[in-house]
Amino acid sequence: MVIKSAEFICSNTKTDKLPNPTLPEYAFIGRSNVGKSSLINALTQRKHLAKTSQTPGKTQLINHFLINGDWYLVDLPGYGYAKTSRTNRAEWGKFIKKYLFTRENLQCVFVLVDSRLTPQKIDLDFCCLLGEKGIPFQLIFTKADKLSRVKSEHNIGLFCQSLMQWFEETPPYYLTSAETRLGCDEILTLINEVNLK
Numbered sequence: 562m563v564i565k566s567a568e569f570i571c572s573n574t575k576t577d578k579l580p581n582p583t584l585p586e587y588a589f590i591g592r593s594n595v596g597k598s599s600l601i602n603a604l605t606q607r608k609h610l611a612k613t614s615q616t617p618g619k620t621q622l623i624n625h626f627l628i629n630g631d632w633y634l635v636d637l638p639g640y641g642y643a644k645t646s647r648t649n650r651a652e653w654g655k656f657i658k659k660y661l662f663t664r665e666n667l668q669c670v671f672v673l674v675d676s677r678l679t680p681q682k683i684d685l686d687f688c689c690l691l692g693e694k695g696i697p698f699q700l701i702f703t704k705a706d707k708l709s710r711v712k713s714e715h716n717i718g719l720f721c722q723s724l725m726q727w728f729e730e731t732p733p734y735y736l737t738s739a740e741t742r743l744g745c746d747e748i749l750t751l752i753n754e755v756n757l758k
């Protein structure tokens with residue numbers, strides 16, 4: 562898919578102000594600092610579409626971007642920032658769950674995972690939550706340029722193995738880098754295929 566246009570539409574702190582659910586929607590989520598904003602910018606080939614975080618975990622907004630006038634890319638607030646208070650975390654949970662569980666035009670959630678790390682409980686728990694609710698998701702392993710292919714594949718293997726405790730099959734995954742755009746075209750191709758269905 563060629564990105565002809567990428568337009569910021571709105572930021573919301575409440576799910577009742579989201580754009581009308583008339584277009585297919587793809588959400589991106591992960592731990593604060595996982596590289597979500599950088600990946601969104603790499604995918605759309607726009608340097609500053611999503612704001613890369615100076616203060617991780619601070620923005621608790623759902624950001625909608627309209628891509629090529631025919632689908633929404635949704636930037637969800639990151640989870641698991643250590644300095645966020647317990648109250649903030651609980652608020653995050655309620656807000657995001659409401660979005661994930663009720664958004665009727667949501668086609669797929671892309672869960673971003675840092676490819677440098679061994680499986681983290683918070684990421685696994687989030688995948689389980691999606692699985693329990695039957696929300697389609699795929700995995701995006703980020704920052705691949707920061708380590709060797711062997712090491713990233715090793716961590717991916719461990720992550721998928723951990724998921725197998727709960728899932729019959731592992732979801733599709735992409736190994737990506739915002740620096741080199743590794744994996745970006747594959748993600749856009751998947752979105753295009755789903756949109757054409």
Ligand code: GDP
Nearest residue numbers: 593594595596597598599613614704738739740
């Ligand atoms: P977010 O909090 O998940 O939106 O994370 P950001 O996109 O702001 O990225 C967090 C930090 O990781 C920033 O310093 C980025 O420059 C860096 N980063 C993100 N993606 C990559 C990547 O693919 N490769 C490298 N080398 N650095 C990255």
